[in-house]
Amino acid sequence: MGRRSKQAEHSPEEIREMALAAAKRIVAKQGYGALSTRKVAADIGYAVGSLYLVFKNLDDLILHVNGSTLDDLHNALEATAVRCRDPETCLLALAREYIQFAFTNRALWSLVFEHPAPQRRPTWYQDKVARMFEMVEGQLRGIAPERAPKDLKLAAHALWSGVHGVSVLGLADRLDESGRAAAEKLAASLVTNYLVGFKQKTKNRG
Amino acid sequence: MGRRSKQAEHSPEEIREMALAAAKRIVAKQGYGALSTRKVAADIGYAVGSLYLVFKNLDDLILHVNGSTLDDLHNALEATAVRCRDPETCLLALAREYIQFAFTNRALWSLVFEHPAPQRRPTWYQDKVARMFEMVEGQLRGIAPERAPKDLKLAAHALWSGVHGVSVLGLADRLDESGRAAAEKLAASLVTNYLVGFKQKTKNRG
Missing domain, CATH: 1.10.10.60 (Homeodomain-like)
Structure with a gap:
């Protein structure tokens, strides 16, 4: 042009x-x-x-590109969350959606996680990252409403970092079987088994 | 020089x-x-x-650099594995060691996972990657020797991809609390809760 x-x-x-x-x-x-x-x-x-x-410079442009990708991811996850039934089914569906997003938006998704962040990211950007974990936290609260907020937050971060790891290695084809189906199977194993432990701890405390 | x-x-x-x-x-x-x-x-x-x-070219050199980093990681994990007692303690110690390696060898470790791999990596390289998952699989076999090899393999890949995800986000400081201690806490939550589910499934089948 x-x-x-x-x-x-x-x-x-x-x-x-x-x-x-x-x-x-x-x-x-x-x-x-x-x-x-x-x-x-x-x-x-x-x-x-x-x-x-x-835009201040290329880094500033990339920061906003990444912010926009995080918005797209959030929209995809929200569309999944409104359709699912119980929290456990929702978490499995969200994990699948997260992996699908990573596989269909490979380059943009990788840029969010691989581009070296500035020392201190602006609040508007941090909020977009936090929002994703909060969505997971909300589902975990549905499973165990009596758990302390800090426990729910820790569990959401642990579980979702795990799902993220499955996506990263799945995309990089560092997993034994390749492709999205394999990544989905691993994420399902991670979510299902983690939730058994999460629910048991809740029961023991209740 | x-x-x-x-x-x-x-x-x-x-x-x-x-x-x-x-x-x-x-x-x-x-x-x-x-x-x-x-x-x-x-x-x-x-x-x-x-x-x-x-070396054929820069990519070939990088492939060998990454192979050497995977050797260093393997040695660090093995040194941990020979010191620990039961499989569950070992898995927690291996997760901590994995995170420590990532944090102390930040650039080399990132290069292993971020550098685009050639379409088909040579067998010697694939073996180095497989070896890491096999170490985890060995610990899971110690917990549930009766589980089918393919179940143990799936569990090892799911659990360790999760630990990898915690390391990735911890390093990128995309986690809420920053730094290695936070990553270690998340990995411990992931391993502990996952193993509850893993052991329960084993018990139900036994």
């Missing part, structure tokens, strides 16, 4: 959204290595300078 | 070992992005051409 005339045709907010969408397309199609501010600017038909009016 | 005289002072096997050690030092100190065949050659005082006599 040619460069647009100097008189901006879009508001800064519109340029920002266009740039984010273009960056996501580039990462999804060509991988993270192909991403540059020059390429994003060319794709939306603006000069690189226009991009620097809405 | 200056370039050595054309008459090789070392055997190809020695050059190979020196190059691997140099590559590992570079990754550990400066990160993966700093690794190049030029830099490795300069570090050991040989021309780049000499490096290409023992």
Whole structure:
């Protein structure tokens, strides 16, 4: 696309959204290595300078790309959560959805977890990460409402880091059987067995 | 270090070992992005051409760096396994050791899991990966010797992918509390609760 005339045709907010969408397309199609501010600017038909009016630098653009990927992931998980019945079935369905998202959005998903984060990520970004664990925590609370909030939080982080590990190794094909079906089987084993321990501890305390 | 005289002072096997050690030092100190065949050659005082006599290309060098890191990890895990008492204590100790290795060999460990693997990794490399899961499988067999080998294999992969996930997110500081202590706590929760489910299933079948 040619460069647009100097008189901006879009508001800064519109340029920002266009740039984010273009960056996501580039990462999804060509991988993270192909991403540059020059390429994003060319794709939306603006000069690189226009991009620097809405993003500080490439790292800032990537942070927002990752934030947008976390939104997509959240939407996918929420759509699953509203359909499922009991907390245990929901956690199994959420694990499957998490793995499916990772497999269908391979490059964007990897970028969220592999790109070195700035020393301190902004609050809006941290909130997007926390939201995912909170969804898991909510299901665990459904299983054991009497457990202390800090126990539920620990369990949510432990269990979901585990599901994350299955996705990571599944994607990297470091697992013995390859592909998504194998990853789903492992995640189901992880969730089911973990919940037996989680529920037993709850029973012993109750 | 200056370039050595054309008459090789070392055997190809020695050059190979020196190059691997140099590559590992570079990754550990400066990160993966700093690794190049030029830099490795300069570090050991040989021309780049000499490096290409023992490694096909940078990817081949990285594959061997990763193989060597997997050896280091295996040695660390084995040293832990010979010291621990019962299988459950051993699995908890192995999880702690795995996390400690990841935290103390951050860049090298990440390279093993983040570097895109060639379509088909050579058997010698696959064996090094399999060996880690087999160690976990051996401990699970100690807990439930009557379980079918394929069940033990599945459980080992599920549990250790989980521990891996805790390490990944712990290192990336994507976990709520930061640092190794938090990762260790999550791994302990994962292993302990998973084993309750694993043992219960065993009992129900026995």
